[in-house]
Amino acid sequence: MMGNCQACCNRPKNTNIRISLPAICFVWQISMIILFGVFVRYDEESDSHWVEYMHKNNITSHVENDFYYRYPSFQDVHVMIFVGFGFLMTFLKRYSFSGVGFNFLIAAFGIQWALLMQEFANGISSCFIINADFCVAGCLIAFGACLGKVSPVQLMVMTLFGVTLFAVEEYIILNIIHAKDAGGSMTIHTFGGYFGLVISWVLYRPNLHQSKRLQGSHYHSDVFAMIGTLFLWMFWPSFNSAIANHGDGQHRAVINTYLALASSVVTAIAISSLSHRRGKLDMVHVQNATLAGGVAMGTAAEFMIMPYGSLIVGFCCGILSTFGYLVLTPFLEKHMKIQDTCGIHNLHAMPGLLGGVIGAITAATASKSVYGHEGLVNTFNFVDEFANRSVGTQGAHQAAGLCVALIFALGGGALVGGILKLPLWGDPEDCNCFDDEVYWELPEDEESIPAIIEYNNQMDSKRFDM
Amino acid sequence: MMGNCQACCNRPKNTNIRISLPAICFVWQISMIILFGVFVRYDEESDSHWVEYMHKNNITSHVENDFYYRYPSFQDVHVMIFVGFGFLMTFLKRYSFSGVGFNFLIAAFGIQWALLMQEFANGISSCFIINADFCVAGCLIAFGACLGKVSPVQLMVMTLFGVTLFAVEEYIILNIIHAKDAGGSMTIHTFGGYFGLVISWVLYRPNLHQSKRLQGSHYHSDVFAMIGTLFLWMFWPSFNSAIANHGDGQHRAVINTYLALASSVVTAIAISSLSHRRGKLDMVHVQNATLAGGVAMGTAAEFMIMPYGSLIVGFCCGILSTFGYLVLTPFLEKHMKIQDTCGIHNLHAMPGLLGGVIGAITAATASKSVYGHEGLVNTFNFVDEFANRSVGTQGAHQAAGLCVALIFALGGGALVGGILKLPLWGDPEDCNCFDDEVYWELPEDEESIPAIIEYNNQMDSKRFDM
Amino acid sequence: MMGNCQACCNRPKNTNIRISLPAICFVWQISMIILFGVFVRYDEESDSHWVEYMHKNNITSHVENDFYYRYPSFQDVHVMIFVGFGFLMTFLKRYSFSGVGFNFLIAAFGIQWALLMQEFANGISSCFIINADFCVAGCLIAFGACLGKVSPVQLMVMTLFGVTLFAVEEYIILNIIHAKDAGGSMTIHTFGGYFGLVISWVLYRPNLHQSKRLQGSHYHSDVFAMIGTLFLWMFWPSFNSAIANHGDGQHRAVINTYLALASSVVTAIAISSLSHRRGKLDMVHVQNATLAGGVAMGTAAEFMIMPYGSLIVGFCCGILSTFGYLVLTPFLEKHMKIQDTCGIHNLHAMPGLLGGVIGAITAATASKSVYGHEGLVNTFNFVDEFANRSVGTQGAHQAAGLCVALIFALGGGALVGGILKLPLWGDPEDCNCFDDEVYWELPEDEESIPAIIEYNNQMDSKRFDM
Known part of the structure; x- marks a missing residue:
């Protein structure tokens, strides 16, 4: 019964x-093999x-292989991409398979x-493998805005374009503009956040309320x-x-990241408590707004921003992000036609923007002393x-980098959103969103609980017929 | 209905x-910012x-930055504090949000x-960030004894005092007494364990049985x-x-830690099986007593205690800790008025004490050969x-360190327990403990299962009325 | 009612x-202590x-202690063994305690x-502690084939023999034959896979269908x-x-491992989708076949196999493994009397075999250029x-290593299966498999859902009696 919608759709x-x-999987995977065969060594x-390279460059120990500097951090980032993003998206009561499973698919591709x-x-x-994980993070953020409303095919298409846009954008920001952005406040979070929001705006579903029954969470989810x-x-400290x-x-x-994160937990929880009558x-705030401090430190993490x-x-971001969930997400949905399932605006877009600004200010005020x-x-x-660049100029270039990220996000989002709107990709009906049943074989007994409820309801009505 | 207690409370x-x-969140977070601004660089x-420091000290490689020696271990410790302690406390059927959420809040603060x-x-x-995580571990242990019976405000107060006491106690033990305690058997586990038990004793709830219905676990929890x-x-090997x-x-x-842990799994499971009729x-033993070996190796992990x-x-601790759950926890509750929700006496206090003793003996018997x-x-x-200190003296100082940990735990626990007993902090009713509903907005559908049961019960009784 | 089988067994x-x-736990743990006391330093x-060793060998930095090269990888492997294998086996609806708990017990022993x-x-x-984890992986793989059908005592016996066989087999392959197998395609996966399959064949249960009701998964499991x-x-990259x-x-x-894994996710999901009518x-494919690429890179990971x-x-293994789940597992059960609960044939045995072959070919075609x-x-x-060994010879020796792994797996499996068939070990009835209730105290309320269903069923039938 669930999963087809003869009730509401003609x-x-x-x-x-x-x-x-x-x-799409086979075509792209085979293309990957061919392109890797030609280009990648x-x-x-x-x-x-x-070893010969070591001799030539007077390197005396294997430990100088960058592997030993980076690999522990890489594995932490890897966990963030696959377990972090994946499980963060399992919160919906009947969309956990898709949350973690589609995240797995598009990240691996x-x-x-x-x-x-x-x-x-x-x-x-x-x-490069760290950077590949970073690259994909932008698309996973965008996935958050579309969660429950798109098909895996659409996600694959979105990832293909998203990664391409990201690579160009990152090249411009880091190499041409020479802005610093180690943790990607601009390149990853601002870009990924607004990219996803624009896609979600293009794919606006006026009758999404028909799936309201599945839009909440379950205790265990x-x-x-x-x-x-x-x-x-x-x-997140490893990410940045x-x-x-x-x-x-x-x-x-x-x-720096450790401190910002700690601080945003405390203020996010404070605002969450303050906003409720009793x-x-x-849980939405605890799951998301607590992370905003890490996002906002993405650009300035390397700088001498000082512990305080x-x-x-973190203090500001915890507040800002929680307010976002309380005020902005409903506002965006009602007045701007942006349906942002995971609230990426509050967790990535806004704090990312803020992080870019903080980076620019911190760079501009850097001093030799x-x-x-x-x-x-x-x-x-x-x-x-860049040997003669002043810190003021650097600050301005940081700001320019932020603008580039925004432009790519808005333009790219409109383009990709347009492509995803084509009626080719097998996306679900408005009354059928947030439902694993559309794309997954579900365990049989899962239906037992709704079945009981329905059974009881039937009994109830029958009773009156007696 | 649940969550208010007109049934049993006037x-x-x-x-x-x-x-x-x-x-409390805002006052403390703002204080942190000011104090960090003044004191922390x-x-x-x-x-x-x-880089200038490297030149000055003839350091030839970045890899000598302590970061590369410690960071992988730090991240493991970090996971233990937030995921380890957090999820260990999700075992109650309706207190998982609080278990993992409050742990997150107080650890971040x-x-x-x-x-x-x-x-x-x-x-x-x-x-220092490793040590900050260690420091907080003591309070998280104490949280385990109070789980389900205190409000988040009480936990914040407990953490503030607990961390302060810990810092003083640790300074005395490590710097003044010059005892060794790399994994904190004394400073963390003995202190945290008895600190929490005394608080739990002060906050004794004679009518806690009114919350009996929620004190068990659920299959998935x-x-x-x-x-x-x-x-x-x-x-745990990274912790120690x-x-x-x-x-x-x-x-x-x-x-050493790896071996002790492996051994305590085997004996904990043996005793668990032996104690049941069939x-x-x-699960309580598997979740907790298996860890006792790591606690007890906290002091001696660095020493030449030998693989066997x-x-x-580990062998002894697995047995001891499981016996604790079988015998001591009920005894403490019945005769000593200590309600120890997670059994921290068995997992931290006793093995920590034992670890301190083992450390003292191992130190006293160390030899140049x-x-x-x-x-x-x-x-x-x-x-x-300390250049002329003998190993015998060191052993005595280790024992002295253990006494200091105990004194701080008992005295500090009584003090903090007294403060937490003030009727200011919003703690739950005796009939309302172990219930997320008091401090969390819960997903609506969560009530469906109890609702069905209740519905069926009503049907049942109606049936007899017919 | 569940857990005894008067209904079907005399x-x-x-x-x-x-x-x-x-x-068995005490005897073995005490033996371990004695043997470690005699042999291990x-x-x-x-x-x-x-420090004296450093001076003697002109080592100038602690960072050259192998600990710093290996420890991050070790911890990743450790997570794979205990969380990875453990949670992978929680998928059954009522066997999650055993999946993760028995895995914990046998790995720790x-x-x-x-x-x-x-x-x-x-x-x-x-x-050596990395290698100990590797060693145990073979037995955990074999556990996968027997999941739900054996007692913990049988698992302990299986582990004792399995580890012994593994150690001998590994010694022959790596030290005598001098084959390379860093990630253990041959020594771990081929051996563990076929070892488990043969045991499962020996322990064939003709009436396993009586436990059909418990053989599926639950949404949350x-x-x-x-x-x-x-x-x-x-x-897995750390493993290899x-x-x-x-x-x-x-x-x-x-x-190499990173790339193979990414590729097998894409093809496994492609085949999974292709095989379903709509x-x-x-989930079975996503949980298992996505990992096949890592298994198959176990031998060749170190070699210059090139990114493409x-x-x-990974491309081939993702397809092969998913086909295995679709076609081979049912075939093996029906025609070969091999009941392979987790499908280890598809995830470990076949890809391991393939990995061995790939390793031999890659080695044989290696060149100085x-x-x-x-x-x-x-x-x-x-x-x-081995200074004069040619790459061709090395390839042949790789192939010989694979044969040794297979011989040990088949012979060892038959032997151990025979021992486990003795009616001594407390294994469950055919109608009582895949049920935690046999070996675990379960939370009381767990029975509520089946109870409701049963209650409703009774009501249903009563209704007709009215």
Whole structure:
């Protein structure tokens, strides 16, 4: 009964993806193999000529292989992408399979495409696989806005375009504008957040209220989502430090992010309690707004923002993000036609934007007295053609980078949203959203509880017939 | 119906924390920002002057930044604090939100206060953030004894005092007495365990049986708790080695803890089976007693206790801890008025005490023939004013450290328990404990199952009326 | 009512393990302590003489202690063994306690025995504890085939023999034949897979259909299983690289495994969708077949198989493994009398076999032009008595290694199966398999849902009586 919608639709959509999903998977996976065959090799640190490279460059220990600097952080990031994002999206009562499963599919596809996109010429190395995970994070954020309303085929298409846009945007921001963005406040969160919101706006479903019954959580699905939240929260210091400079860069990025996150937990919970008549907490806020501090430290994590500065960032973001869930998400849905299932506006878009601004200000106010001469050069990488850049100029370039991220997000979102609106992709009916039943074989006994309720209802009505 | 108690209380307590929780969160978070602003800076390894520091000290590689020695261990400890402790406390059928959520709140607040407490003068570094996590562990242990019976406001107050007491106690034990306690058998587990038990004793609830219906677990809540158990169990070697000496110190601490833990799993399960009429296992023992070996290795992990010594420690602790759950917890509740929800007496207090004793004995029996001269000096840090300390003296000082931990726990617990007994903090009624409904907005459909049961019961009774 | 089988059995089996399980645990744990006391010491890197060892060998930094090269990988492997394998086996609706709990028990016992088996003479070190985890993985794989049909006592016996066989087999393959197998396609997966399948064949239960009602999953148990899947998937690069060569060896093993895994997710999901009438995905495939790429890269991960080569391996394995679940598992059950609960044939045995073959081919086609001279020597460890071995010979030896793994698996499985068939071990009745109730005290309220269903059924029938 559930899963077909003769009740409310005259001509129900075709959600059969038996041809389209396998076709797209095979075509793309085979393309990946061919493109990797042509373009991708190991770099010097993962190639078996490494020992010769060591001799040539007077490297005396294997520990200088970047692998040992980056791999622990990489694994933390990897957990964030697959368990963190995946389980964060299991909170809906009947959409946990899709939340964690589609996240798995598009991330696994996306990282391959991301590896190709970012680096055609050089070989792959631990730095590149971290960056591939970062790259895919933008698309997973966008997935959050569309959760429950799109088909896996649409998600694959969105990922293909999203990763491509990300790679270009990141190249412009980091290499051409030479802005710093180690944790991706701009490149990942601002881009991913607004990209997803625009897609969600284009795909607006006026009758989504027909799926209202499935839009809430279940007691245990909320606990599953906390697995996602906590792994994101714990490993965010690794996310923001994974590709930071060796030594003090990585070290400082960890400390700043750690402090900002701790601070945003406290204020998010405070606002959550304050907003309820009897001071009760809301799981949505605990699951999401507690993470906002990490997002907002993405750009400035490497900088000398000072421990108390990090606490202030977290303080503001915890408040801002919780207010977002309380006020902005309903507002956006009602007045702006943006249906944002996971509230990515509050968790990624706004804090990301804020993070970009904080980064610009922190860069513009950097000084040799605080950083030391070498410290300043290393932190902002003022070398080669950027050797004479002043911190003021750097601040302006940071701001420019933020604008580029926004432009790519809005333009790219409109484009990709348009493509996803085509009636080809097997997306569900308005009355059939947030339902695993459309794309998954569900365990039989799962129906037992609704079945009992229905049975009882029937009994009830029968009783009156007697 | 649930959540108010007109049935059994004439003047129900006010559990509305809408003012108190946000107030305490904001006041403390703002204080943190101010205090961090005044007192906390980056240390030389996380400051941007690091490169200059390297030159000055002839450090040739970034890999010598302590970050690379400690960060993987730190992340493991971090997972233990937030996922390990958090999920271990989700085992109650209707208290999973509070278990994982309040743990998140107090740990995030506590680590900030801990950073301040432990180090006003020096800057923060990876070692300090590990220690902040350790610091908070003591309070999370105490939370385990009070689980389900206190409000989040009480937990915040308990954490503030607990962290303060911990910092003073740890300073006395490690710096003044110069006892070794890398994994905190004394400073963390003995202190946290007895601290929580005394608080629980002060807050004794004579009518707690009125909440009996909610004091058990649910099939899936027990599986959630296993997530906590396993992450604690797996990462305990990192916990005990995180701040051990570089090189063999960390290495040996890992091996000893690994062996003790493996051994305590086997004996805990043996006793669990032996204690049931038909040999059936009890999830409570599997979730908790399996971890006792790690607690008891906290002090001696760094020492040359030998692989078989570690196995013996785990062997004894697995038995002891399971007996605790079978015999001592009911005894304490019935005869000592200590209601210990999670059984922290069996998992932390007793094994911690034992760990302190084992540490004292192992230290007192250390010899140059086993350790080597340099090894002995390094392991016990016999330098500067302690250069002439004998191993016998060290053993006595270890024992003295254990006494200090106990004194702080008992005295501090009585003090904090007294404060928490004030009728200000919004704690629940005796008939309303172990219930998320008091402090959380719960998903609507959660009530469906009880509703069905109730519905059926009504039908049943109606039937007889017909 | 459930848990005894008077309905279908005349003389029900005795599943009381109150004597046998504790007895076996105590006897073995005490034996471990004695054997460790006699045979096991710390090695030079974990002994307190390490500083003297550094001086003697001109080691200038603690970071050269192998601990820092291996420990992050070790912890990832540790998570795979306890959370990965453990939670992967929680998918059954009423066997989650046993899945994760028995996995915990046998792994904790097995790692001790494995440490002893592999290294009587040398001391233990981080390399050995990684290897102990590897060792136990073979037995956990075999557990997958028997899941739900054996008692914990049988599992302990199986682990004792399994680890012993593994240690001998691994010694022959790695040290005598000098085959390379860093990630254990042959030694772990082929051996563990066929070992378990043969045991399952020997223990064939003709009336297993009597437990059909419990052989499916539950919505939330499937989500729990995804925790296992994802931690296995994410950390598989660490598994395959944990004991690879320092430097480029570990680095390359990570990249190759990462790519193979990504590729097998995409093809596994494609085939899963293709095989369903309406293109719906099956959780069984997502939970298992997505991992096949990691298994098949176990041998060749260190080799210069090239990024596109890794993608091809994953591509094929994702397809092969999903087909296995669709076609081979039912076939094996129907025609070969092999009841393979978790489908280890598709996830471990077949891809492991394939991995061995890929390893042999890749080794045989290695060349100095690709590897460089030093690279070739390092990768295949062509030193000492193997200094003159050609790559062709190495390929042949790889193939020989695979045969040894198979022989040990088949012979060992038959032997151990025979032992487990003895009517001593308290295994459940055919009508009582896949049921936690046999070996665990379950939470009381768990029965509420079946109770309601039953109640309704009774009502239903009564109704007709009226």
